[in-house]
Amino acid sequence: MSNAQEKGQLASAISSEVMIEVSKMNKWYGSFHVLKDIDLTVHKGERIVVCGPSGSGKSTLIRCINALEEHQEGDIIVDGIKLGKNLKNLDHIRTEVGMVFQNFNLFPHLTILENLTLGPIWVRKMGKAEAIETAMMYLERVKIPEQADKYPGQMSGGQQQRVAIARSLCMSPKIMLFDEPTSALDPEMIKEVLDTMVDLAETGMTMIVVTHEMGFAKTIADEVIFMDEGDIVERNKPEAFFGNPEHERTQKFLSQIL
Amino acid sequence: MAIIKATKTPARPEPLSETSVLGWLRKNLFSSAFNTVLTVFTIYVIYLTVSGVYVWGYADATFVAETRRECYGNSLTGACWAGVIDWLDNIFYGRYPRDELWRINFGGLLLAFWMAPLWIARAKGKVLVGASVVVFYPFLAGYLFSGGDKGLFMQVMVSGAIVAFVINMANAIVGILKQESIAQFIIKRLGQANKADKKQRNLLIGLVAVGFGAAYLWQSSWTVEFVTWTKWGGLFLTLVISGIGIASALPGGIILALGRRSKLPVLRVLSTGFIEIFRSVPLITVLFMATTMFPLFMREGFVLNNLVLVIIAVVLFNACYMAETVRAGLQAIPKGQAEGAHTIGLGYWGTMGLIIMPQALKHMIPNIVGSFIGLLKDTTLVSIIGLFDILGMLRSISKDVPWLGLHKEPLIFGAILFFIICFAMSKYSRHLEVKLSAGSNH
Ligand SMILES: Nc1ncnc2c1ncn2[C@@H]1O[C@H](COP(=O)(O)OP(=O)(O)O)[C@@H](O)[C@H]1O
Ligand SMILES: [Mg+2]
Numbered sequence: 001m002s003n004a005q006e007k008g009q010l011a012s013a014i015s016s017e018v019m020i021e022v023s024k025m026n027k028w029y030g031s032f033h034v035l036k037d038i039d040l041t042v043h044k045g046e047r048i049v050v051c052g053p054s055g056s057g058k059s060t061l062i063r064c065i066n067a068l069e070e071h072q073e074g075d076i077i078v079d080g081i082k083l084g085k086n087l088k089n090l091d092h093i094r095t096e097v098g099m100v101f102q103n104f105n106l107f108p109h110l111t112i113l114e115n116l117t118l119g120p121i122w123v124r125k126m127g128k129a130e131a132i133e134t135a136m137m138y139l140e141r142v143k144i145p146e147q148a149d150k151y152p153g154q155m156s157g158g159q160q161q162r163v164a165i166a167r168s169l170c171m172s173p174k175i176m177l178f179d180e181p182t183s184a185l186d187p188e189m190i191k192e193v194l195d196t197m198v199d200l201a202e203t204g205m206t207m208i209v210v211t212h213e214m215g216f217a218k219t220i221a222d223e224v225i226f227m228d229e230g231d232i233v234e235r236n237k238p239e240a241f242f243g244n245p246e247h248e249r250t251q252k253f254l255s256q257i258l
Numbered sequence: 259m260a261i262i263k264a265t266k267t268p269a270r271p272e273p274l275s276e277t278s279v280l281g282w283l284r285k286n287l288f289s290s291a292f293n294t295v296l297t298v299f300t301i302y303v304i305y306l307t308v309s310g311v312y313v314w315g316y317a318d319a320t321f322v323a324e325t326r327r328e329c330y331g332n333s334l335t336g337a338c339w340a341g342v343i344d345w346l347d348n349i350f351y352g353r354y355p356r357d358e359l360w361r362i363n364f365g366g367l368l369l370a371f372w373m374a375p376l377w378i379a380r381a382k383g384k385v386l387v388g389a390s391v392v393v394f395y396p397f398l399a400g401y402l403f404s405g406g407d408k409g410l411f412m413q414v415m416v417s418g419a420i421v422a423f424v425i426n427m428a429n430a431i432v433g434i435l436k437q438e439s440i441a442q443f444i445i446k447r448l449g450q451a452n453k454a455d456k457k458q459r460n461l462l463i464g465l466v467a468v469g470f471g472a473a474y475l476w477q478s479s480w481t482v483e484f485v486t487w488t489k490w491g492g493l494f495l496t497l498v499i500s501g502i503g504i505a506s507a508l509p510g511g512i513i514l515a516l517g518r519r520s521k522l523p524v525l526r527v528l529s530t531g532f533i534e535i536f537r538s539v540p541l542i543t544v545l546f547m548a549t550t551m552f553p554l555f556m557r558e559g560f561v562l563n564n565l566v567l568v569i570i571a572v573v574l575f576n577a578c579y580m581a582e583t584v585r586a587g588l589q590a591i592p593k594g595q596a597e598g599a600h601t602i603g604l605g606y607w608g609t610m611g612l613i614i615m616p617q618a619l620k621h622m623i624p625n626i627v628g629s630f631i632g633l634l635k636d637t638t639l640v641s642i643i644g645l646f647d648i649l650g651m652l653r654s655i656s657k658d659v660p661w662l663g664l665h666k667e668p669l670i671f672g673a674i675l676f677f678i679i680c681f682a683m684s685k686y687s688r689h690l691e692v693k694l695s696a697g698s699n700h
Contacts, residue, residue: 066600066601068597068600068601091603091605094600094601094602094603095602095603097601098601099597099601101594101597101598103594104598105594105595105597105598105601106598107595107598107599107613107617108617109616109617109620118602118604118612119602119603119604122604122608122612123602123603123604123608124603127455164598167602168601168602170602171602171603
């Protein structure tokens with residue numbers, strides 16, 4: 001936490017320690033070149049917002065970082081571990097990196113509490129009582145402790161997404177990835193999820209968030225990345241990014257969504 | 259816009275057709291001339307059938323007689339149930355020694371008690387109960403039914419089964435009374451509730467080991483008489499074959515389905531080939547292959563009895579069908595579920611066992627029960643290759659000297675028996691389906 005700096009509305013505490021190091025990474029789906037020569041460094045405590053047109057490869061990028069997808073060329077090093085064919089590394093990475101999806105992906109056959117304690121009990125080998133305690137703590141934090149015994153299908157989208165965030169947090173991850181966490185939600189629920197994410201940002205979590213919520217980006221982002229057709233086109237501080245985008249593609253995109 | 263109705267419209271009672279029987283009749287059965295003719299005609303046909311069946315099957319039927327001739331002497335127009343009644347023991351138990359029938363009944367009773375906790379809401383640990391049935395019961399029942407000397411392996415498995423059964427029963431009772439598992443109960447009783455998980459586990463393992471020792475000593479003090487498999491028959495044999503088929507088809511099907519979806523090409527090709535070969539051949543062919551061809555490929559002197567061969571064939575055949583049911587069920591689960599599981603660090607088996615499979619199985623219940631019913635009925639094919647299962651027994655009544663030529667009644671009796679069993683199974687599956695979907699359709 002050496003060079004803590006004051007910016008925007010939210011203090012950030014970026015350490016010099018590198019959490020994610022992507023270098024010259026390329027990925028193809030069949031013959032389709034999705035990600036092209038991606039270079040990306042994320043430090044501990046840094047919060048990155050990724051935006052860009054649909055199909056530009058944002059999801060694919062963060063899925064590669066979480067080893068949900070394989071990349072073909074280049075390196076991805078997460079928390080000092082190089083992603084590759086080594087399955088043990090993959091399992092380890094997945095426990096260190098939490099991910100929140102557009103469609104929540106909660107387990108519909110389990111209660112909220114079971115959704116939250118599953119990972120700690122089966123993967124972290126935590127005792128049941130302790131796991132429940134942790135789960136309740138995170139449910140408090142996302143402000144729905146009273147829903148612990150419900151099933152996901154009984155909750156609103158916004159509540160489900162907050163449960164999904166809590167589920168990831170129960171694994172005490174070092175990094176949290178968000179893939180358009182609010183785009184499947186009704187407008188009145190977006191705020192509650194974004195608030196939860198702002199709270200999380202305040203704890204100093206390393207975050208990569210794919211989102212088009214520009215207000216949110218301005219509040220929490222240390223840097224904003226713009227992707228287009230598999231390239232990282234521009235990376236900048238939010239003020240500069242929104243106030244004075246450098247690249248023509250960025251300008252065009254921003255003019256469309258703002 | 260003008261006002262269309264100034265006052266509220268009062269509610270009227272529903273039309274007659276919605277409430278009274280008469281209204282219902284008029285609406286559904288006599289709504290037009292054609293409909294009326296159809297109704298009357300149908301009622302007439304039903305009347306003819308029912309009265310015919312009643313007269314033949316009950317009013318004119320003979321229930322007590324020594325021979326078929328005597329039946330005819332009694333009545334020419336009625337059924338001769340006396341033959342079926344005379345053969346009831348054979349139909350149910352085959353040629354199993356009459357003094358030893360209690361073993362079969364006792365085995366059936368054990369199974370009923372063993373599985374009962376699955377239906378008791380307050381009993382805990384249903385998954386363990388189910389698993390213990392599949393793992394231990396076959397050995398205990400196998401020994402009960404066939405008897406003879408227990409080898410070391412059998413001794414161990416029988417002792418294990420006894421311990422599992424006793425624990426299961428105790429667990430069910432504690433569950434009903436206190437709504438907790440037997441493990442929790444014992445830990446609390448011994449005042450160990452605050453001790454570390456590991457200590458508690460060691461204590462329980464110790465107790466089970468002591469129980470196992472006691473069971474081992476006890477079971478070595480008795481044996482039951484040997485009954486060779488050729489004496490097994492009737493409904494008993496049918497249930498043994500289809501029971502083993504049912505119990506192993508699902509696990510086998512799950513393994514094959516997972517193999518077919520595996521990322522390892524060798525495993526995938528092997529499973530796919532295996533499934534496709536068995537699925538493209540009729541069961542009767544598989545049975546003939548198993549009993550006539552298979553022994554030809556074996557070394558001289560290596561004899562597996564026909565019953566074992568038949569059971570293996572039935573199990574493999576049904577596992578392959580089940581594999582496709584399971585595969586369809588797995589495909590119905592969205593990809594996001596596996597991804598959600600991966601992000602909390604669950605590996606392949608954790609994801610399958612905790613997330614994918616439980617959801618898929620719920621979807622598959624109707625198909626699974628459908629396969630089970632099919633399996634039960636298909637099992638009668640073994641009578642063609644010379645096993646005296648229930649169908650074999652029913653057909654041999656007509657070859658028994660006093661009852662020569664008595665075909666109809668035994669087969670009808672068999673049909674009724676099968677209908678009852680299969681209908682109960684399918685009703686139960688409906689019930690399960692409704693219950694499970696009620697549990698998740700929030
Ligand atoms: N599993 C896949 N197979 C083939 N093509 C895919 C797959 N997933 C995504 N794509 C393609 O890759 C491109 C990038 O997708 P994605 O990363 O989801 O974009 P974004 O999240 O930026 O909208 C899109 O053109 C999409 O059609
Ligand atoms: Mg996307």
